[in-house]
Amino acid sequence: MTSNTSVRLARRPIGMPVADDFRIDIADVPVPGPGQVLVRVTLISLDPAMRGWLDDRPSYLPPIGLDEVIRAGGVGEVVASNESRFPIGCLVQGNTGVQEYAVLDASSLTRVDPTLGTPSMYLGVLGMTGMTAYFGLFEHGRPRAGDTVLVSAAAGAVGSIVGQLAHINGCRVVGVAGGADKCAYATDTLGFDAAVDYKGDTVRTAIHDACPDGIDLYFDNVGGAVLNAALTNLSMHARIVICGAISQYNAEQATPGPSNYMALLVRRATMTGFLVFDHAAEFRTARRRLARWVADGRITAPETLVPGSVTDFHSVFLRLFTGDNVGKLILDISA
Numbered sequence: 001m002t003s004n005t006s007v008r009l010a011r012r013p014i015g016m017p018v019a020d021d022f023r024i025d026i027a028d029v030p031v032p033g034p035g036q037v038l039v040r041v042t043l044i045s046l047d048p049a050m051r052g053w054l055d056d057r058p059s060y061l062p063p064i065g066l067d068e069v070i071r072a073g074g075v076g077e078v079v080a081s082n083e084s085r086f087p088i089g090c091l092v093q094g095n096t097g098v099q100e101y102a103v104l105d106a107s108s109l110t111r112v113d114p115t116l117g118t119p120s121m122y123l124g125v126l127g128m129t130g131m132t133a134y135f136g137l138f139e140h141g142r143p144r145a146g147d148t149v150l151v152s153a154a155a156g157a158v159g160s161i162v163g164q165l166a167h168i169n170g171c172r173v174v175g176v177a178g179g180a181d182k183c184a185y186a187t188d189t190l191g192f193d194a195a196v197d198y199k200g201d202t203v204r205t206a207i208h209d210a211c212p213d214g215i216d217l218y219f220d221n222v223g224g225a226v227l228n229a230a231l232t233n234l235s236m237h238a239r240i241v242i243c244g245a246i247s248q249y250n251a252e253q254a255t256p257g258p259s260n261y262m263a264l265l266v267r268r269a270t271m272t273g274f275l276v277f278d279h280a281a282e283f284r285t286a287r288r289r290l291a292r293w294v295a296d297g298r299i300t301a302p303e304t305l306v307p308g309s310v311t312d313f314h315s316v317f318l319r320l321f322t323g324d325n326v327g328k329l330i331l332d333i334s335a
């Protein structure tokens, strides 16, 4: 334990982030204060939301400041501790940032329980993205057995879990994903009833064909053209859950709103946004339920673990925007 390499924000990206937007820093390993622990980071979560935090724009969290460590979830091992609940050697999940060592308040940490799942699952199905799928679908989407549920970014971390949870709930599930391979993955491995390739198909026609009785619930991870197409095929009293809009995160100009939004009026439909962190008080319960479904084989929890070091952050992060991930994307710096 000699030095700490971190990735910091060198300047604010315009459009798709480039390597020069980030700076590698090497400093001394920090020392934990009272109530804090020092974590050796092993797994770093890559999340689309990180792109928004790089912009100087008001959001639900403050922007990452220039020269600050890139904010990220992570898992690691406690290597120095001033808190008896987190002794040296235990594994924790928290906001580690993109760095090798992090000093964190013990009160902000979740201990990894190996009886529930693997450390990487604490960034995926048992972590933030699993919680997003669970609360976004059940609390905000309110699925009913027999509903047709459409979910975009269907082979991604959130989308893959949403679709499977909807299935458990007795819904007919249609995924939207980029490319034939991801569509085949959604139907053959995740058990979706149908999938639409938004890159290969005429998305509006394909959604109509895959949802002949209309969409009762659309769980939207991407916004843009797919959202606009879904709006044209809503059933009466449909619900649209706005989870994210990744198609717009690197936009250099203001993106136009969905021109088909009057469908909400015609179909007496609702469109609701939500933030996973608002459900933090219930994460424990949700984690146990999700862990049981994984253990029972009712949920497959796909992950793309990329081995490397923190200096690989930029190239691995971009995979989210090129679609070069299936399930939860994680930079594995454990070696």
Ligand SMILES: NC(=O)c1ccc[n+]([C@@H]2O[C@H](COP(=O)([O-])OP(=O)(O)OC[C@H]3O[C@@H](n4cnc5c(N)ncnc54)[C@H](OP(=O)(O)O)[C@@H]3O)[C@@H](O)[C@H]2O)c1
Residues within 6 Å of the ligand: 046, 047, 048, 049, 128, 129, 132, 153, 154, 155, 156, 157, 158, 159, 176, 177, 178, 179, 182, 221, 222, 242, 243, 244, 245, 246, 247, 248, 274, 275, 276, 277, 319, 320, 321, 322, 323, 324, 325, 326, 327, 328, 329
């Ligand atoms: N509301 C909340 O509290 C909350 C919490 C967590 C995440 N989210 C949101 O949930 C969504 C999914 O996040 P995730 O972590 O699960 O990521 P992910 O789905 O694992 O990865 C992102 C996926 O988005 C798709 N994509 C990228 N660019 C696209 C484009 N231009 N048009 C359509 N699809 C595109 C790619 O899949 P394809 O290959 O299929 O294109 C890519 O694999 C994001 O919008 C994120 O911001 C919201």
